[in-house]
Amino acid sequence: MPPVIDKKLCNCCGICYDICPQDVFYFDRGRKEVPAIPYPQECWYCGACVVDCPKGAVSLDLPLPLHIVPSPALYGPPGPEEEEALWRAADFSRSIERDSTGGNPGGGNTASSGRKGEKES
Amino acid sequence: MKHVEVEEHSCDICVVGGGLAGCMAALRAAELNSDVVLVDKSNPERSGCAGTGLDHIWGYFPEVQSREGVSLEQMVEDHAENVAQGLVNRRMLHYIAATSYDRILDLERFGARIRFEDSTLPGGLRLQYQMHSCRNTLHFEGRDIKRILAKAVRKSGARIIDRVMVTELLTENGEIAGVVGYGTRDGKIHRIRAKAVIMTTGRVNRLYKPFPGLTFAIRMPPALTGDGKAAMFRAGVELINMEFLSIPGRWSSRNLIRGGGLPTGSYQPPGVGVNALGEVIRRRNHDVGGKTVYGTAKTFATGKSFQGELEAGRGPIYADMSWGSEEDQRYMLWAVENEGLGPGFLHIMERYGLDFRKHKIELWPIEPEHSAAAAGGPIVDETCQTTLPGLYAAGDEAGGIPGSVAPGAFTMGYLAAESAARRAGHAGAAAQGKGDDELIAFCSEILNRSVGDPWEDAQRAIHNHMSDYNIHFRSETMARRGLECLDYLENTMRLTAANPHELTHCLEIRNLIECGKIIFRSTIERKESRGKVFQRKDYPQRDDASWFCFLGQKLENGRVRFQKHSP
Numbered sequence: 001m002p003p004v005i006d007k008k009l010c011n012c013c014g015i016c017y018d019i020c021p022q023d024v025f026y027f028d029r030g031r032k033e034v035p036a037i038p039y040p041q042e043c044w045y046c047g048a049c050v051v052d053c054p055k056g057a058v059s060l061d062l063p064l065p066l067h068i069v070p071s072p073a074l075y076g077p078p079g080p081e082e083e084e085a086l087w088r089a090a091d092f093s094r095s096i097e098r099d100s101t102g103g104n105p106g107g108g109n110t111a112s113s114g115r116k117g118e119k120e121s
Numbered sequence: 122m123k124h125v126e127v128e129e130h131s132c133d134i135c136v137v138g139g140g141l142a143g144c145m146a147a148l149r150a151a152e153l154n155s156d157v158v159l160v161d162k163s164n165p166e167r168s169g170c171a172g173t174g175l176d177h178i179w180g181y182f183p184e185v186q187s188r189e190g191v192s193l194e195q196m197v198e199d200h201a202e203n204v205a206q207g208l209v210n211r212r213m214l215h216y217i218a219a220t221s222y223d224r225i226l227d228l229e230r231f232g233a234r235i236r237f238e239d240s241t242l243p244g245g246l247r248l249q250y251q252m253h254s255c256r257n258t259l260h261f262e263g264r265d266i267k268r269i270l271a272k273a274v275r276k277s278g279a280r281i282i283d284r285v286m287v288t289e290l291l292t293e294n295g296e297i298a299g300v301v302g303y304g305t306r307d308g309k310i311h312r313i314r315a316k317a318v319i320m321t322t323g324r325v326n327r328l329y330k331p332f333p334g335l336t337f338a339i340r341m342p343p344a345l346t347g348d349g350k351a352a353m354f355r356a357g358v359e360l361i362n363m364e365f366l367s368i369p370g371r372w373s374s375r376n377l378i379r380g381g382g383l384p385t386g387s388y389q390p391p392g393v394g395v396n397a398l399g400e401v402i403r404r405r406n407h408d409v410g411g412k413t414v415y416g417t418a419k420t421f422a423t424g425k426s427f428q429g430e431l432e433a434g435r436g437p438i439y440a441d442m443s444w445g446s447e448e449d450q451r452y453m454l455w456a457v458e459n460e461g462l463g464p465g466f467l468h469i470m471e472r473y474g475l476d477f478r479k480h481k482i483e484l485w486p487i488e489p490e491h492s493a494a495a496a497g498g499p500i501v502d503e504t505c506q507t508t509l510p511g512l513y514a515a516g517d518e519a520g521g522i523p524g525s526v527a528p529g530a531f532t533m534g535y536l537a538a539e540s541a542a543r544r545a546g547h548a549g550a551a552a553q554g555k556g557d558d559e560l561i562a563f564c565s566e567i568l569n570r571s572v573g574d575p576w577e578d579a580q581r582a583i584h585n586h587m588s589d590y591n592i593h594f595r596s597e598t599m600a601r602r603g604l605e606c607l608d609y610l611e612n613t614m615r616l617t618a619a620n621p622h623e624l625t626h627c628l629e630i631r632n633l634i635e636c637g638k639i640i641f642r643s644t645i646e647r648k649e650s651r652g653k654v655f656q657r658k659d660y661p662q663r664d665d666a667s668w669f670c671f672l673g674q675k676l677e678n679g680r681v682r683f684q685k686h687s688p
Contacts (some may be wrong), residue, residue, distance in 0.1 A: 017165040042337050047465025048167040066375050073443035088407035093390030094241040094452050095247040106446035112633045
């Protein structure tokens with residue numbers, strides 16, 4: 001049951017205890033120990049603790065009813081004949097208009113992707 | 122005999138709830154007044170609907186919309202007719218649409234990234250189609266929007282009281298005098314006297330049986346249990362639209378993510394909805410057609426529906442997001458990471474070996490949702506004031522503006538703060554106020570009981586009663602039975618709590634029952650059916666002559682009264 005704290009990585013800072021919207025963490029003797037998780041079934045799986053843990057010590061385990069049973073995808077990367085559709089996708093969904101850029105719809109000619117510090121493909 | 126300790130606080134302006142609306146309200150209030158308190162049941166760092174993010178927000182962006190030939194008035198009209206089916210507080214809707222961009226610029230000022238070098242739109246904005254007929258939904262880097270806002274609130278001078286669940290209002294001579302809450306960790310009663318109060322506790326989220334069968338596995342935050350609406354009703358504030366629900370709410374992957382990456386959301390260039398035979402039921406955004414199609418609701422439909430496919434024996438439904446260029450895929454992952462619940466979902470995908478390129482994600486309709494799309498809550502005037510002088514409401518807390526969502530939270534929070542600051546500037550010292558006797562009695566009774574019912578059992582009973590009597594076979598007789606069952610539960614349950622955490626859940630049960638009863642009573646009163654949000658078996662027809670109105674419900678001298686209001 002979620003969340004799970006890696007005791008080797010945890011530095012007992014208590015950020016997870018501070019920020020959890022569901023209040024599932026608990027300190028018995030203050031911030032000198034790895035937080036206890038007395039209410040794991042009250043987890044919302046929001047991932048706040050995973051994102052905010054400075055040590056990357058928290059992960060979420062899914063209870064069996066929430067598992068996503070894998071199912072193969074139907075499409076995958078488009079073929080060369082789909083360039084027109086890719087242009088429309090870039091225009092419609094990524095705010096990149098064809099007339100303004102040149103280059104290819106995969107974004108090879110664009111300045112940078114959304115995430116800071118991320119490298120171009 | 123165990124007693125509950127009471128701690129006293131006072132301030133000029135008290136904001137209840139630390140979500141998007143509450144943070145924006147506290148920020149604006151602190152600019153205008155030096156004595157502001159924000160109370161949160163959790164912690165504004167990660168609380169509320171946008172706790173782990175918000176990747177989109179609609180508004181009127183003049184530099185783009187005017188180029189595409191859409192005026193502000195047209196957008197308001199589009200929302201009123203196509204999102205809200207005409208029944209909407211138009212004046213507030215206009216304010217929200219007109220000022221959403223101003224509040225987005227505030228977010229940028231606080232440190233949120235809203236501009237991107239690769240966008241070729243004016244200002245480097247990334248705009249998408251979502252629920253309107255034009256491209257008006259900003260895509261931005263909102264994963265940490267709550268941390269950014271919480272930091273700004275702390276810097277503003279407003280005091281934050283966290284881990285206190287407000288569940289009662291203090292009133293004096295028919296005006297607001299403050300709020301009373303329970304410390305979810307310290308176990309104390311907190312009396313906070315105030316000259317003006319802004320309620321922003323949001324939706325009522327734990328009424329209906331959750332689709333995956335787990336109480337806390339729901340799409341929107343399980344910590345939101347209608348605490349504000351219940352408190353306001355008990356204090357005599359008039360609530361509207363409480364009978365409306367969004368049914369079926371939305372389609373989601375076991376409630377683990379919002380919208381499941383479908384083209385009707387805002388973040389999925391490669392996304393398509395398919396049935397079990399691989400037939401496309403919802404097309405990709407760019408396959409829908411022209412750009413701005415003002416005047417008709419933009420539709421992703423193919424003439425088929427997910428529900429229809431299930432009934433035709435071609436289920437289940439999947440979101441297939443495997444198409445697109447590498448940039449499209451990267452953009453989608455960026456958007457998912459920045460939307461609420463998205464970071465957790467991506468973490469889970471990685472942990473369990475799932476990949477959007479390789480796997481499609483199964484979708485199911487989620488349980489009904491109250492408040493936001495259905496807009497149930499206190500009726501507000503053009504200053505966000507409720508029917509109780511000095512009490513304001515903003516965001517999903519307020520009634521009458523379906524689909525206002527994040528822009529509603531930001532703009533109404535801002536407006537409510539300006540109204541509250543005006544009132545606090547004129548008012549004398551905060552009154553003593555009354556209204557916490559019942560709360561103290563409720564807590565004491567539970568604390569002094571050693572054997573009884575765990576709150577989880579009461580929660581399951583609420584799920585049963587609301588799902589059995591208020592979804593599929595809604596009628597006067599079913600609603601009356603639902604009321605009987607909630608009354609029975611309220612009078613029969615003997616809740617126990619081992620600690621403040623469990624007592625908090627008991628107080629949530631009290632508020633959920635209160636909201637459930639309000640819903641059943643208004644259900645009986647509105648004798649018609651109205652679109653998806655309200656279907657009755659005994660009155661299947663829409664009746665605009667009698668019911669094109671907000672139905673108000675309030676407590677007056679111990680009696681429930683109803684009143685109709687023109688929208």
